[in-house]
Amino acid sequence: MPPAQKIMQAPKISFVSLGCPKALVDSEHILTRLRAEGYELVKTHAGADAVIINTCGFLDSAKAESLAAIGAALEENGKVIVTGCLGAEAETISTAFPRVLSVTGPQAYENVMAAVHEAIAPAHDPFSDLLPPQGIKLTPRHYAYLKISEGCSNRCSFCIIPRLRGDLVSRPAA
Numbered sequence: 001m002p003p004a005q006k007i008m009q010a011p012k013i014s015f016v017s018l019g020c021p022k023a024l025v026d027s028e029h030i031l032t033r034l035r036a037e038g039y040e041l042v043k044t045h046a047g048a049d050a051v052i053i054n055t056c057g058f059l060d061s062a063k064a065e066s067l068a069a070i071g072a073a074l075e076e077n078g079k080v081i082v083t084g085c086l087g088a089e090a091e092t093i094s095t096a097f098p099r100v101l102s103v104t105g106p107q108a109y110e111n112v113m114a115a116v117h118e119a120i121a122p123a124h125d126p127f128s129d130l131l132p133p134q135g136i137k138l139t140p141r142h143y144a145y146l147k148i149s150e151g152c153s154n155r156c157s158f159c160i161i162p163r164l165r166g167d168l169v170s171r172p173a174a
Contacts, residue, residue: 010040011120014048016069019056023084027054029109037122045076049120057086070097081115083108
């Protein structure tokens with residue numbers, strides 16, 4: 001395959017969703033993000049660039065099923081990212097499967113996507129990647145706002161900011 005065509009080819013992700021309807025919703029969020037970023041979803045682990053397994057950790061039988069799915073994916077593919085309820089017990093997974101790329105708990109969409117990006121970056125498509133690296137700015141080019149805090153801890157009777165924005169939270173100095 002010529003290099004130009006290889007760049008345009010979408011990375012392939014195989015996905016296994018185990019557990020309850022709440023886990024299914026988490027899977028839907030992750031799958032939506034993957035598709036939005038240009039990843040192709042495939043049904044088999046073989047040939048996929050990475051495998052994501054959304055685990056269940058509620059019952060012993062569900063834990064066993066999750067661990068079996070992780071083991072099978074590692075054997076078939078080798079690049080496995082684990083998330084979900086059993087992921088909250090990261091030591092259990094890391095001890096059983098030290099080759100797993102990443103382990104996150106439930107609702108950790110950003111962490112899952114970071115692990116996917118680290119394992120296999122999305123393909124660059126100049127026809128659809130129209131956002132500049134710095135993001136979209138609403139200010140002129142020569143300046144920008146930097147938010148250093150959010151909210152307010154004072155409860156002035158005339159001010160609604162604490163109710164709208166919550167208590168004062170400062171941006172870390174780093």
